Amino acid sequence: MTAFDYAPAIALLPFVSFLVALFGGQYLPKKGALAGIAATAGSLVLSAWVALTVAGGQTYNEALYTFTAGLETFDLHLGILIDPLTALMLLIVSFIALLVHVFSLGYMNDEGETGLPRYYAGLGLFTASMLGFVYADNILMAFMFFELVGLCSYLLIGFNFREAGPPSAAKKAFLVTRFGDYFFLIGVVGIFVTFAGATQTPGLFAGEGSFPVVAEHAIVDGATEGLNTFGFEPQTWFTILGLLVLGGVMGKSAQFPLHTWLPDAMEGPTPVSALIHAATMVAAGVYLVARMYGFYALTPTTLAVIALVGGFTALFAATMGVVKQELKQVLAYSTISQYGYMMLALGSGGYIAAVFHLTTHAVFKALLFLGAGAVIIAMHHEENMWEMGGLKDKMPVTYYTFLAGSLALAGIVPFAGFWSKDEVLYEALIHGFGTEGGLGTVFLVAYAMGLLAVFFTGFYTFRMVYLTFHGEARTETAKKPHGVRWNVKGPLAVLGILATTIGFVNLAPVKKLTGLEVDFLHKWLLGAEGSGWEALLTGYEHYEHVLHDGPAHVLVGEPLGATGTLIASALLSLGLAVAGVLAARSLYKVPEPVEHTDKLGSIKTLLMHNYYQDEYQVWLATGFTYPLSRAADKFDQGVIDGVVNGISSVSLFSGSRVRRLQTGVVTNYALFITIALVVLLVVFGLTGGWF
Amino acid sequence: MIPTQYYLLLSAAVFCIGIFGVLTRRNALIFLMSVELILNAANINLVAFSFQYGNLSGQVFALFAMGLAAAEVAVGLGIVLVLYRNFSDIDVTEATTMRW
């Protein structure tokens, strides 16, 4: 038996915990928490085993359950694809999920929340869905679990359904992401239909018959036989498909303009936020791009779009984070911004950088949210930072771990975020210089936005830290915070350590400078010849080849020489981050900080209103679609139904006229009879020629 | 011998008078009489044609028709009688409780 035989259990265990919590939770001691912890711990162990097996050079790509056996057409199936990327993500997801479960003991159980079975059922299903998504071997299965992830986010964000806010936020989260998924679904269907004629397994992610590989053959080698591209050039059509799938990515990963649901989603319990932001829902989008990177790397236009969207979102969200007053809001915008970086990396050919940042971000964002959760417990569920202050001394564990996370987020060396963010920006830069034509320019523009966002990141992160933990306590609650227990501190400590160290898994710059083989993640994801899984064609080496030799022609250009460019890039981003931190320090690390937002003038209003993104989207729903539906309703009732009723009225009216013929006077009857007879006689007499 | 056409004209005239009576008279009895005229117009035809063709079926049938006409009048008079009892009149246009 190998680890892969147990792979289905990775997702099934949390699913079982979902069932247990849902139906038996109220009878269990911790209302289902223990089942969830056991399940996620089991998943983690299995994931680790799987990862070790993968490290041994084995991979797995099998259809396990035939969803439907197509008769004279293609099958749809559920299967498992395990390559290093999957293994890594499985680890991250089950690890974060485990910590979130543990933390929930403190956040939910200890706080005496009701509806806990529902909560743990939701967490279990959420974890299961995400794990299922992660090792989906084909895009339809990915979509299915992607949707289930959306359902779980709905259930968990709306957990406190008795209040007005959470149900509304849950609805918004589901709707906005569903809007993205709409495009994703078109993409999925399009991919199946496009490739059905060319391969037996049109939806597969990896391997020779998979759609990225077939697409590559079509574009690079011109092997278009059996492809249905609806009359388009293959490249054009693949671009369209890629962009459609990207719709789902932008929804789930909260990329502009579909990011609006995410800040609202803070209505959910904080551990849920941690799970959503670090490992599950939001990560799903970016992970999907990474999963089918072979497909995206083929089409320069999609790469450009991804890069631009990512760079823009990174900057855009960071600016909004600057003015937020609530702890979780700041974190929410930082999440949007950070996923923007990942998109930027993916778009500009920095596949490994993106996965790296995904990994580090998972750790430090989980840490920050759990830290925020600890603060919120302490503050009796008060989330406004202006009501806090001076918590540093009262809750040191939380403070120091939170600080580690913040440093990572801000990108301060040597915390995790520095290494990954630096690599993201570096890759964008060198590919921007190296790639010819518009694509290179796009990369540089995206890079510039990403770079600028570094400053804001540093600023809002430390604004948050200073307002929350430093200075004087500004309220009574802040003076006497509620204590937290081991189940809160434990996860924080674990994550704090990781946030500090996880960056060392991929010290690519160090390798370049010193030649030390310390770019472990790089090697992990390379899939080079002899690595045991090159046949899956999901390794970076293959992607690099596609990027390089495909239509995108992404090349490396180092204007200041290899070392010079590397150092310049690193210094630039670090410098901006530090500048941001210092700016925040000068404004907010004072005993009695005040809001400085008024200095921004009209920009403040703009930022506070999130660039009016919500407004126009709400208008689209309630100001456009709803009135349209009312109009349709009026039309339906008035015109369509009116015609139906009209026909009946006309018939009845003519009926009421016809019956007037019967006057009741028998002489009239005789008259009518005579007239009729005479008319008949005359008419037939004339036509019959009687006279 | 009188040509058959003459009989035909006569019967047509009688028939029309009958119809005219039916249309114009409101008295039930006159209505009945008019109907009798129509029936007798037919009888004239039957007899005349019978004579023309030289077979007797027309004549015999005319006899039958006369008998039936008598029966019809009998029934008709009975109805007129109850009409009078119920409506105190034998004006056929009076009875109009049912219409439309």
Added chain:
Amino acid sequence: MVQLPTWTALSPTLLLGLTAIVLLLVDSIDPDSSNNELLAGVAGLGSIAAAATSVWFIVAGTGLPAENGELISLFDDQLVVDQMALFFSFLVASVLTLVVVASYDYMADKARQAKYYSLTVMAATGMSLLGSANGLAVAFVALELASLPSYALVAILKTNKGSVEAALKYFLVGALSSGVFLYGISLVYGATGSLQFDAVAAALTDGVPAGILGIGVLMIVGGVAFKTASVPFHFWAPEAYEGAPAPISAFLSSASKAAGFVLAFRVFATALMGDAVLAVVDWVLVFQVLAIVTMFVGNFAAATQENVKRMLAYSSVGHAGYVLIGLAALTGGSSDAYVLGSGMMHLLVYGFMNTGAFLFIALVEYWDIGRTFEDYNGLATQAPLACAAMTVFLFSLAGLPIGGGFFSKFNLLMATVRSGTWFLGAALIVNSALSLYYYTRVVKAMWIEEPASGLEIERYPIGLYTAVLVAALVTVLLLPGFDAVSQTAETAASLL
């Protein structure tokens, strides 16, 4: 098996006549007899015997051509006993049976019962005889034999204004029509020199005087139209059906209409068929016009009635229009037998479902709860079984496949298609759609509307119930058992 004498072929009609005479005898002995059991029993036995004999003869093939190809004919070919005659004897006798059984309760407390039964059976005798008539003379006599008792029957509730008014109108229009009919006969006689159908047909060659024949034929159409309650000779029908005692309405609208049609079938399909006649007067076209007008007038006028009985009366006019297709689609050629047959089938099915519907009205009149749709509100809460039967009648009348009406209407539609008279089929469909609306109104009133307060039914008369339920049962059974009807009717029609 003993070969019965030829005249016994007429037994159904003779049995009816005998029954009428017996009843008349009772009446003369005891004019004011209210011995309901005896009277209804005699009438019922007679009618059942007649119906049973008809069935027996049909099954035994009495009306089929003998080995020499001859049909049974009597009295110098003045009467003929073929399958069609037996078919209509059966129809008339079975309607009569239902009516008599229903009358057992309906007439229970009314005067002149002996006269009522004897007149009814006498009219039925005439109608049955009409089916055997093979000449214009006999046809006219039979017609009058059917009509005259009918007038009296409509007026039998002497003190009821509606009854009297109905009788007056029926009689006056009827008298006028029979005058016109007779005049038409005399003209046809003038044109052909003969009254017997086959002889008339033989005499109708190219040399016939066009005007005389033409006017004659049109006037005969008028006489037939009166008896079948077709527009424009239908004016008596709504009033007569509304005003008459409901069993009589049932009898008139079913049996009398059928008798009118059998007359028309014989006259037109036997005597007046042929290019020579059609060149002079295209009576097929006349019937096409009449059929369409009749359908539309009947159904549209029915749509907005307030009185259920009157609605049924108009619907009866509409159904006359449907059956007229049986004549109007006689375009010559191979489809003719089928066309005629479809008309016959509809008449038979109609005989049961329409009689049933009117007998339900009789039941309601018996309960004395009013005549309008509103009065019917919530009736199903009190009498679900009867209302279920009524629902069957109505939907079958509308042509839903809950009873034989579905197949018979479909046959009419097929007939229009077979003969290429599409427009008739279209009219049939449009009117069927409309008719569904007003039939549904009754169903709605009975089942859906709330009953008026105080609606309570205490008596459930056995005779009326039996009649209604038997009619409903037969209507439903005619759906799976339609084969028997359609085979007989088609055979009968093909013999003409």
Added chain:
Amino acid sequence: MVAVAALLAVTLLGAIATFLVDDRYAAKFATAVSTIPLVGSVWMYYVYLTEYQGVGNALLSPDTVAFRQTIDWIELGGYTIQYSVGLDGVSMPLLALTGILTTLALVSSWTPIDERQSQFYGLMLLMEVSLIGVFSALDFFFWFVFWEGVLIPMYLLIGVWGGPRRKYAAIKFFVYTNVASLVMFVGFFTLVFSLGDSIATLGLPEITQALVAGEMGSLAGIAVADLKLLAFVLMFVGFAVKVPVFPLHTWLPDAHVEAPTPVSVMLAGVLLKMGTYALLRFNFTMLSDVATGSVLAIMPVAIAVIGVFSVIYGALLALAQRDLKRIVAYSSISSMGYVILGLVAFTPHGMGGATFQMISHGLISGLMFMAVGVIYNETHTRMVGDMSGLADRMPWTVGIFVSAAFGYMGLPLMSGFAAEVFIFLGSFGATDTLGTLAPVLTSIAMFGIVIVAGYLLWAMQRTLFGGYELETDYELDGAAFHDVAPLAVLLLLVILLGVAPDLSYGMIQEAVNPILEIGGGV
């Protein structure tokens, strides 16, 4: 095989018996009776799955059809009308659906139906008889008898036990659908007549084969192609009313809103499927050449446009409603639009998906209506805005409601998702029939999944969540077990079919794929 005959006979006898049972026992009695067709149809389903292979399509390969039985019935106008039944992969699941839904609907009637019970339950069973007949009959007349036979019980069920405007709704439903039947009837007989002497019976398989063999002749001077077109359009219109398809849908919301819950369940769950089932059988099998555009090239696109428009239009209308039942009713129009799109795509997944959607929507819409019904039983209102926070008081019902709503939105691993994905997979690449518009139309139709999420989530947010409030004067006393149990059963079935669609989809594909082989070949 007498299985179908037995099913029909037993159910009919049970219905008649129910009419005679006292009101007090009618509910339980009828439910007990209905378990016979339930068990029977499920058993037949099981037998079908295990014993019948390669059944094919009932109209195209009548010799291999399951549970086939044929007896001559009536000679009519030169045609032999037969008692002729048989089941293939399209009708078998629908039959099982009928059996399952009827029993569940009967159980869900226990609470709301409190007057004239024996009549109610008798009519429900009577309707079941007709539904069994509709899905199993293979002779036109035999089929038509049942087709119409459904309407009468339905009419009375809406009219007697319905809401305030039940009379209007019932008569509208009745007349509207009957007129539609007539139109369809005319269309069908245009075909029959133009086939002339080449058919001896009105068996649907025989007619189909004659049509496929090109036996049609001109009629009344109209060319064969025009006749086919005429017949197709007439039948399409006739069936479209039943489905219903824009613009022939206006009877539906009225009927649904006024009908009592169990009747709505049957109406949405099975009756609408009669329309799509008939479309599949008649328009898309018999006249597959017209459907694929070989007579009039624009035809498939026109139908697809109607279908897609129904999807979006129905969804928009649902968005505009305040009455929960109306919302579900209009969304049925939307869901049925997908079926039309799938059928007209004329691809394996398109047709198969459309058929699967019939089953799936039958279960899900039944579930939704039942859930709304339970809420109504408890609150005596269905108006969004009259209540909020119900989740607080009736958690299990709300839980199932939410699950059902997500099923309606096409949540994966529930049957609606499978059905919709099949349809989309089928129609997206249907370039043979829809040309380059195939992906465009499919994409537009898919937007329905966004709108459906919009209105369902919105309605749920306002009724189920938030603080508990109720505008009516009733106290929630909690739904009884027998109210909620049918919901749970349906939900499980929805999930079962969502996880293992091949339970039905396999036989469906076997039945629809032969149609594709003849399509366009005539």
